[in-house]
Amino acid sequence: xxxxxxxxxxxxxxxxxxxxxxxxxxxxxxxxxxxxxxxxxxxxxxxxxxxxxxxxxxxxxxxxxxxxxxxxxxxxxxxxxxxxxxxxxxxxxxxxxxxxxxxxxxxxxxxxxxxxxxxxxxxxxxxxxxxxxxxxxxxxxxxxxxxxxxxxxxxxxxxxxxxxxxxxxxxxxxxxxxxxxxxxxxxxxxxxxxxxxxxxxxxxxxxxxxxxxxxxxxxxxxxxxxxxxxxxxxxxxxxxxxxxxxxxxxxxxxxxxxxxxxxxxxxxxxxxxxxxxxxxxxxxxxxxxxxxxxxxxxxxxxxxxxxx
Amino acid sequence: xxxxxxxxxxxxxxxxxxxxxxxxxxxxxxxxxxxxxxxxxxxxxxxxxxxxxxxxxxxxxxxxxxxxxxxxxxxxxxxxxxxxxxxxxxxxxxxxxxxxxxxxxxxxxxxxxxxxxxxxxxxxxxxxxxxxxxxxxxxxxxxxxxxxxxxxxxxxxxxxxxxxxxxxxxxxxxxxxxxxxxxxxxxxxxxxxxxxxxxxxxxxxxxxxxxxxxxxxxxxxxxxxxxxxxxxxxxxxxxxxxxxxxxxxxxxxxxxxxxxxxxxxxxxxxxxxxxxxxxxxxxxxxxxxxxxxxxxxxxxxxxxxxxxxxxxxxxxxxxxxxxxxxxxxxxxxxxxxxxxxxxxxxxxxxxxxxxxxxxxxxxxxxxxxxxxxxxxxxxxxxxx
Numbered sequence: 001x002x003x004x005x006x007x008x009x010x011x012x013x014x015x016x017x018x019x020x021x022x023x024x025x026x027x028x029x030x031x032x033x034x035x036x037x038x039x040x041x042x043x044x045x046x047x048x049x050x051x052x053x054x055x056x057x058x059x060x061x062x063x064x065x066x067x068x069x070x071x072x073x074x075x076x077x078x079x080x081x082x083x084x085x086x087x088x089x090x091x092x093x094x095x096x097x098x099x100x101x102x103x104x105x106x107x108x109x110x111x112x113x114x115x116x117x118x119x120x121x122x123x124x125x126x127x128x129x130x131x132x133x134x135x136x137x138x139x140x141x142x143x144x145x146x147x148x149x150x151x152x153x154x155x156x157x158x159x160x161x162x163x164x165x166x167x168x169x170x171x172x173x174x175x176x177x178x179x180x181x182x183x184x185x186x187x188x189x190x191x192x193x194x195x196x197x198x199x200x201x202x203x204x205x206x207x208x209x210x211x212x213x214x215x216x217x218x219x220x221x222x223x224x225x226x227x228x229x230x231x232x233x234x235x236x237x238x239x240x241x242x243x244x245x246x247x248x249x250x251x252x253x254x255x256x257x258x259x260x261x262x263x264x265x266x267x268x269x270x271x272x273x274x275x276x277x278x279x280x281x282x283x284x285x286x287x288x289x290x291x292x293x294x295x296x297x298x299x300x301x302x303x304x305x306x307x308x
Numbered sequence: 309x310x311x312x313x314x315x316x317x318x319x320x321x322x323x324x325x326x327x328x329x330x331x332x333x334x335x336x337x338x339x340x341x342x343x344x345x346x347x348x349x350x351x352x353x354x355x356x357x358x359x360x361x362x363x364x365x366x367x368x369x370x371x372x373x374x375x376x377x378x379x380x381x382x383x384x385x386x387x388x389x390x391x392x393x394x395x396x397x398x399x400x401x402x403x404x405x406x407x408x409x410x411x412x413x414x415x416x417x418x419x420x421x422x423x424x425x426x427x428x429x430x431x432x433x434x435x436x437x438x439x440x441x442x443x444x445x446x447x448x449x450x451x452x453x454x455x456x457x458x459x460x461x462x463x464x465x466x467x468x469x470x471x472x473x474x475x476x477x478x479x480x481x482x483x484x485x486x487x488x489x490x491x492x493x494x495x496x497x498x499x500x501x502x503x504x505x506x507x508x509x510x511x512x513x514x515x516x517x518x519x520x521x522x523x524x525x526x527x528x529x530x531x532x533x534x535x536x537x538x539x540x541x542x543x544x545x546x547x548x549x550x551x552x553x554x555x556x557x558x559x560x561x562x563x564x565x566x567x568x569x570x571x572x573x574x575x576x577x578x579x580x581x582x583x584x585x586x587x588x589x590x591x592x593x594x595x596x597x598x599x600x601x602x603x604x605x606x607x608x609x610x611x612x613x614x615x616x617x618x619x620x621x622x623x624x625x626x627x628x629x630x631x632x633x634x635x636x637x638x639x640x641x642x643x644x645x646x647x648x649x650x651x652x653x654x655x656x657x658x659x660x661x662x663x664x665x666x667x668x669x670x671x672x673x674x675x676x677x678x679x680x681x682x683x684x685x686x687x688x689x690x691x692x
Contacts, residue, residue: 023525023526023529026522026523026525026526027525027529027530029522030523030527030530031530034530078548078549137427137428138321138420138423141427141444141445142427142444143445143448144445145444146445146448146449149667149670164647165468165469165470165652168468168469236536237536240535240536244538244540247538247541248540248628251631263544264632266544267548270548272545275541275545276545278541279542279545282537283538286537286538287533287537290536
């Protein structure tokens with residue numbers, strides 16, 4: 001706190017001081033640093049294999065610049081360089097047709113659909129559970145502890161079994177994967193909504209009571225508006241969790257389609273570039289979805305007059 | 309709040325549930341219990357359970373026994389009827405008919421009534437209240453297990469799809485050495501080592517970052533972003549780099565636990581307010597003294613929040629990483645291979661172990677939190 005106060009007068013002298021004061025400047029520097037570390041690590045990790053190659057090809061006295069450029073252009077590097085991953089993503093998204101099985105957009109679309117379905121079911125279930133828990137003392141005392149301990153069960157670990165079992169009884173396709181996403185995303189929504197629906201002050205609840213409002217009216221006019229900010233915060237967490245669920249849910253389906261299948265296929269055949277491109281695509285997807293919810297949140301809160 | 313609710317609820321839930329029990333019992337009398345044509349009274353145990361439930365339903369509907377002793381009797385009856393129903397259904401797997409299901413529903417309503425009554429008890433002794441608050445979810449869980457058992461056996465669901473809890477228990481107790489070896493490999497090696505290294509390094513990094521405001525502003529948004537990413541995807545890469553044994557799983561756990569811990573610790577270190585820091589300045593305390601005596605204690609609720617989140621993340625990370633390649637031991641390995649061999653009861657036994665380990669791990673961290681942050685309002689408020 002005191003540092004910024006001291007730094008302020010010197011801003012006129014140092015042209016970079018203003019740039020570095022906010023968050024944009026530091027974030028850019030850190031991102032650039034991450035890329036630099038990535039390149040250095042790529043060279044360092046790929047060197048042993050490249051040396052091996054030179055030895056076999058009887059090449060001696062390879063200049064360092066050539067070593068660097070060779071390590072960054074291997075076909076199956078231990079750690080691919082950022083530009084290799086970027087080229088792979090470009091090739092598999094823009095250059096390929098969307099319907100092609102090699103298109104990353106096709107695989108992302110499959111993952112996205114089960115993520116969204118699971119997220120919708122999970123959010124609906126979470127809201128319903130929260131309404132029940134807030135309005136019933138029995139549910140609060142008996143169900144709430146189990147909702148919390150349900151998350152200590154590593155559901156991701158049994159995801160393969162759920163999918164295999166559901167396949168065995170004839171349910172296949174989108175729904176089994178979506179169920180894993182549902183399980184992961186309902187929890188943050190339930191906990192957040194319970195907190196949100198209970199957030200109106202007792203004074204406000206008493207006011208509703210003096211108006212002789214029924215529980216339904218109190219719910220729609222007081223509790224729900226109060227819970228909206230909590231709902232959006234927990235929906236962001238739920239969305240991220242549900243993407244993880246969808247990706248892990250794709251692992252046991254025999255690597256057919258989806259980002260998880262790309263990861264598994266890449267690890268079977270040692271296609272590191274493919275793994276990294278799928279990973280970055282998943283990261284991009286998560287970032288976009290969370291940002292989208294953030295946008296809806298801002299619009300909604302603005303219309304409700306609750307914008308901070 | 310609860311007084312408002314009581315005034316406004318127009319119907320009596322307890323009477324409704326008791327009426328439901330009676331209705332189910334009446335249905336049970338006039339229909340077959342098991343295919344082809346066994347009635348309730350052809351099976352002595354079933355008749356006994358039926359009698360208990362019927363008497364109970366009548367007493368409650370007429371308004372007797374609405375006191376604590378009556379409630380305890382209710383719990384005993386529910387337990388007895390479960391004890392009667394389970395062995396019977398084991399003798400007639402897959403033959404259950406409407407009479408049996410009516411009794412099962414009656415049992416379910418009885419234990420619901422029991423939970424409902426328990427939740428309404430007003431006890432003066434705080435330790436008794438805590439015991440009851442603990443007992444309610446346990447009774448609820450046992451009820452679910454009993455219903456699972458009754459449904460799995462009554463419908464004759466094949467073991468491959470959904471084994472009954474009793475079968476899982478038999479498998480669990482029958483293969484302790486295998487389960488122990490898996491637990492050792494996955495939990496004691498990968499999870500604990502990865503958790504300690506991940507949380508520890510994130511903690512030290514957070515303290516280092518905290519000294520440089522520039523890094524704090526730059527790393528925090530990125531840390532928040534990374535926390536939302538599907539980090540579990542690095543599992544195949546780690547398996548490629550560190551081999552099949554536990555170090556690769558520990559590496560996945562380290563990466564998964566690092567960012568939640570980093571973000572929480574950094575925001576926790578900012579939790580001490582200016583007045584308190586000024587006070588430390590007037591005491592002429594240096595950076596380290598302020599850190600240890602003021603800022604770290606203030607950061608503890610945040611740090612424990614991260615530790616709790618990480619306790620479940622670590623187990624998930626280690627198990628999922630084992631899907632990408634492992635030696636022939638480990639919980640994730642066992643789950644994926646036993647699914648392939650259709651030994652679903654073994655998978656469920658492994659899940660039960662994982663759930664137990666995860667809950668215990670979480671519980672220990674939560675207990676530690678209570679001991680360390682005893683001064684925090686959220687802990688003080690929940691006492692007594």
